[in-house]
Every structure is written in structure tokens, then in C-alpha cells.
Amino acid sequence: MNDDDLSRILKAAGDTTRRQILTLLVQEGALRVTALAAHFDMSLNSVSKHIKVLEEAGLVTRRTLGREHFIAAELEPLKLTENWFAQLKSIWELRLAALENLLVSKDERDE
Amino acid sequence: MNDDDLSRILKAAGDTTRRQILTLLVQEGALRVTALAAHFDMSLNSVSKHIKVLEEAGLVTRRTLGREHFIAAELEPLKLTENWFAQLKSIWELRLAALENLLVSKDERDE
DNA sequence: AAAATATTCATCCATATGGTTGACTATCGG
DNA sequence: CCGATAGTCAACCATATGGATGAATATTTT
Incomplete structure (x- = not known):
């Protein structure tokens, strides 16, 4: 399902550390796991786990060269969240428009 | 902190049930807790808890009339997520532009 | 071949989350 | 005043999450 x-x-974007990781990657380009971890007051392993979560959400990709893993930001999936928001807004506006019409036709009847 | x-x-938006609640509210306008709960295969109490989470995130507001609580969608906070995304994208593009410049000036030197 | 480096995997822990049920509170209708 | 209705609060449970540490794996360096 797409909803999942x-x-x-x-959920991946809902964690501060993970958003910071994305910011770092976006501003510095692909980084190794250790390089990323250096920015946080947290074990390398924890950062590694955060990267995994981002990866499973498609928000980063991994290119492995020998023992080094290069992590890169992938902003594409965030468009899904934008689409969701846009859809909500459009439904909202449709309803408001319908409401508007109701009021107008009521006014006309009352004239 | 704004990051929180x-x-x-x-996090509030990261749950399917809560997104469905938002959709219902956006398309039908303010609804009572029981009316909302009727749409889900889940106890009233659970829905009530989801509403609370949405409320704490500012994604819905509550108007209490007697014993009835009317819940309405509030899309404004979602703009924060849009801003975050937009910021990421702009940083990304800044870096790409800088990279582009580097390549161009390198080409010029090599001519 | 051995040591060092880069990273993940496995386990453990405390707390958060999503759900349930039962009790409590408040309001409405007779 | 009493019963029904609308909600929340409190406690409980199973699972998920974010963190830590120690061991395992893979690769590079010496």
C-alpha cells in the first residue's frame, strides 16, 4: 500500500536526529557513516540505525565502496508528503466552495 | 524549540488513522468525537487518544458545546513541514550551483 | 599475516506508542 | 432526580523506538 x-x-522525518542527518547530506553531499556520526553526541551505532530508518523510507541511498558506505540524501520521497498535504488542501477548498455556493443560492432565494 | x-x-501525521481523521474533518467539516470514531474499526477511546495527539500537534482544534466536542482540522501547522522541505531543497540547489561553478571555472582553466 | 579501520548485527534497556477495557465526569432529556 | 449519552482518564498490555555496548564481518594498511 502507498499509504504505508x-x-x-x-515517521522517518519525525525525528530530529534524522532530519539533521538529511540536512548535513543535503549541504555537504554524500558522506560516510563515520563522518555523519562525528556531528552527533551519540554512538556510531545509533547513527547507523538512524541511517537505516532513513534508507528504508527511501530518504537516503547508500553506495558502498570497499568498507566505506557513502550515504546520500534523496528528497524525492518527500514529494509524497507534499502531495498528501496538497490533496488535503484541495479537498478543504472544494468544501469551502460548495459552502459558499449554498450561501449564495440561499441569499438569492431570500431576495 | 521550534524543531520540537x-x-x-x-509524528502526528505519521499515523494512518490520524491522517484519515484529518481527511474526514477536511471533507466534512467539524465532527464530534463519536461521529469520527464511527468511521474506524477501533474503540471510541482509541480515536479519542488519536485526536489528542493531533490536538497537541496543533493539527485539530476542539470546540466544546455542552457534552459534545467538535473537532476541526487545522492545516496551518503543516506549512511548517512544507517550509522544512523547501529549506532542504534550497540548500541542495545552492550546493549544486556551487558545484556547477567549480566545474565551469575548472573548464576555463583547462582551455 | 597481523593490526587497524569501517560498518553492521545482536542483545539489552528504558520509554513511547497504539490498542484495549473499566471507571469517572459532565450534560441532556424525561 | 434518574437514566441515557458524550467524552475523558487511568491502568494495562504488546510491540516499537531510540539509545547503549560488545561481537562479528569486511576491507585496507603495514
């Missing part, structure tokens, strides 16, 4: 993708993405 | 707000919003 959206949940995964939003 | 963003986490709260994304």
Missing part, C-alpha cells in the same frame, strides 16, 4: 510508504516517510 | 513542534507535527 507515506507513514514510513513521515 | 516540527517533530510533533510529523
